């Protein structure tokens with residue numbers, strides 16, 4: 126069985142110095158009721174903890190590592206870059222090169238600004254939308270996560286169109302009130318809201334493939350409706366593709382579903398495992414950003430040469446060999462099909478949802494279209510499944526409301542081993558039914 130002695134000790138010590146012992150809440154394993162392994166290294170599809178346990182990793186740093194951990198080409202490019210200095214706070218050739226690559230993958234991003242995290246990208250995109258339209262209200266969907274800035278850390282009460290209440294102490298009521306939340310995939314609710322007050326709304330921000338309530342694809346007509354109502358009312362449509370960019374397809378959800386947003390946020394893969402994120406859109410809108418326009422946004426480490434180097438190396442590989450997207454998607458498909466078959470074989474109610482190379486196994490008997498559906502899934506089954514897998518070397522996200530990811534290094538052998546462990550877990554669950 127899994128030995129985590131050193132990790133347990135490390136966690137106890139970490140808790141004395143950092144809230145919950147971590148620097149981002151989900152890492153603490155609260156939602157699975159145990160303690161996290163402390164990681165010492167990672168390579169390809171595998172991560173290793175300080176007790177020398179090895180895992181096949183389906184978290185992949187919460188998405189970025191599509192080429193696998195410590196990809197040799199990315200590592201080599203960093204080894205070359207670092208001796209040239211790690212930050213200048215001045216323009217470099219690398220930034221333009223990355224901007225061009227991003228545009229090649231997502232033509233709607235004619236102009237971009239590089240930032241340091243997905244949170245910063247979405248927060249800044251909201252400011253641009255408000256500055257550009259001269260309106261304060263924004264619309265988001267329940268269960269979509271866009272980072273932890275004030276305007277976006279808001280949940281609705283019950284009811285369709287609800288004016289937001291803060292989701293966390295420290296978010297001012299006045300800020301939250303400008304955030305309207307709607308259920309994901311609810312086309313009628315969107316139409317009704319825009320009929321009533323569309324001309325006062327600055328933007329809709331949406332995960333065009335939701336990943337932060339587990340993997341939830343948009344229903345047919347949902348993204349089209351968002352595009353139509355925003356256009357009709359002079360509001361902007363922001364696609365938060367921090368997770369689904371380079372995962373839903375090579376050109377993100379906007380390519381897969383053929384919808385052109387006004388602004389796009391990228392993060393995770395675009396930084397190749399370094400702190401880098403992006404927001405961008407048409408030149409017309411982005412020209413309003415300082416210093417060419419009045420909407421202020423800045424950053425000491427923005428466009429950092431080391432981070433940009435990792436992003437460039439990653440996107441270069443993906444551009445040079447676009448079959449990587451298909452390979453990774455095929456592996457994900459094989460894994461998801463296998464999981465579905467096993468669930469059926471053991472009569473465990475389960476639905477596997479996948480878009481591109483992101484997926485979630487939901488313990489429920491019907492498709493998950495929104496946060497309420499996701500919340501109704503069987504939490505005990507998830508815990509049993511999660512713990513059996515972790516203790517047998519399969520590392521899934523430690524929460525039922527997350528997507529899992531596959532990399533280029535997850536090949537047939539990894540998928541087979543993963544399914545063998547999954548079979549044991551489904552069997553255990555079936556014995557409790």
Ligand SMILES: *Cc1c(COP(=O)(O)O)cnc(C)c1O
Pocket residue numbers: 241242243244245247270271272273332336337365366367368369392393402
């Ligand atoms: C991860 C994520 C963010 C936040 O990015 P950070 O880099 O963690 O700040 C925002 N939006 C989506 C869709 C994400 O998945």
